[in-house]
Amino acid sequence: MTGSTGGRLAGRSAVVTGAALGIGRATAELFAAEGARLVVTDIDAAALEVLRAALAADGAEVRAVVGDVSVPADARRMVEEAVAGYGGIDVLVANAGILPLQNVLDATPEDWDRVMAVDGRGMFLTCKYAIEHMAPVGRGSIVCLSSISGLAGQSGQAAYGPAKFVASGLTKHLAVEWAGSGIRVNAVAPGTIRTDRVRRLPQEPGGQEYLDAIVRQHPLGRLGEPEEVARAILFLASDEASFVTGVVLPVDGGYLAQ
Ligand SMILES: NC(=O)c1ccc[n+]([C@@H]2O[C@H](COP(=O)([O-])OP(=O)(O)OC[C@H]3O[C@@H](n4cnc5c(N)ncnc54)[C@H](O)[C@@H]3O)[C@@H](O)[C@H]2O)c1
Structure with missing residues (x-):
């Protein structure tokens, strides 16, 4: 995927959290193909190094930061790497997350705290430190990972679903709070x-x-592919979405249309 150069993020500095696997990895690969200068970050050092090496071998400009998004100093380092290496941060994809499948009887207080720490607090922290650098420049684009379970109820997601409602809410509040700063x-x-x-x-x-x-x-009758989410993230991150802010865009095979 990284071979082509679409150029929709040419020269843009982009940080992707939770980039080692899944949607984060597909996003990092697509962003690299579109000319982004990347900081890929993850808590899983070994998997992150596999991605960094693959992107670099394909000719991408890429830096890697190992850390935990729920730890303020780590979240700050992820953003600072882009500032130090590329002179700023144009795009943040706040993707890192854990996805426990538990109903309210099975989920312990510790399970609740952990998913809120990673999916909630981690997203808050990475957005906060990115905006610190974007605001003075008057430009930036953030894409958060919510979920169908961040817009509607599902069974078996008693802790994870509410954490994804945090993602939807944080997106709307930050969109309004920072629109005036570009x-x-x-x-x-x-x-x-x-x-x-x-x-x-x-x-x-x-x-x-x-x-x-x-x-x-899912009305389309199948699961989605990480690349299908990555393409929507690319749209929102790029100038093609220049008049779009505060949106929580379903990429869900029609799930929420029912
Ligand atoms: N897979 C789905 O069906 C789905 C659906 C809706 C939303 N999402 C959201 O998409 C995002 C990615 O999910 P995925 O399915 O690709 O998951 P995944 O488990 O395949 O990948 C998540 C990545 O995040 C990293 N990570 C986990 N905790 C971290 C931490 N504390 N700090 C830094 N990195 C950390 C993991 O190491 C992993 O590389 C999540 O926010 C998830 O809630 C996924």
Whole structure:
């Protein structure tokens, strides 16, 4: 994928969190193909290095930061790497997340705190530190990862779903708060996507049943592919979406249309 040069992000400095796998990886690969200067970040050092090496071998300008988005100093380093290496940050994709499948009886207080820390606080922190640098320049584009479960109720997502409502809410509040500074903030709300995380579901209690049911609930009759979400993220991140802010865009095979 990284071979072509579409140029829709030519020369733009972009930070992608949770880039090692899944939607983050597909986004990093597409952004590289579109000419972005990348900072890829993840908590999984080994998988991140595999991605960094592959992108660099394809000729992309790429830097890697290992860290945990829920830790302020780590989140700050992810943004600062772009500022130090590329002179600023034009695009943030706040993608890093964990996706526990639990109902309210199974989810412990610790489970709630962990998903809120990574998916909620981590998104808040990376947006905060990115906006610190975007605001003085008067330009920037942020894309957050919400979900169908950040716009509607689902069973089995008692902790994860509310964390994704945080993503939808943060997107709208930051969009309004920073529009006057030239910063656009949008989100995508993917349906169920065939990422590394979702491929592991059949090994978990109730996971296969969840998957069988969820496929039937997507009118297009299949799971989405990470690349299909990455293309929507690219649109929102790029100047093609120059008059779009505060949107939570479903990429869901029609799930939310029902
Ligand atoms: N897969 C889906 O069906 C789906 C649907 C809707 C939304 N999403 C959202 O998309 C995003 C990516 O999901 P995915 O399915 O690609 O997941 P994934 O597990 O395949 O990839 C997530 C990546 O984030 C990294 N990560 C996890 N915790 C981190 C932390 N604390 N700090 C930094 N990096 C961390 C992981 O190491 C991994 O590389 C998440 O925000 C998720 O909520 C996914």
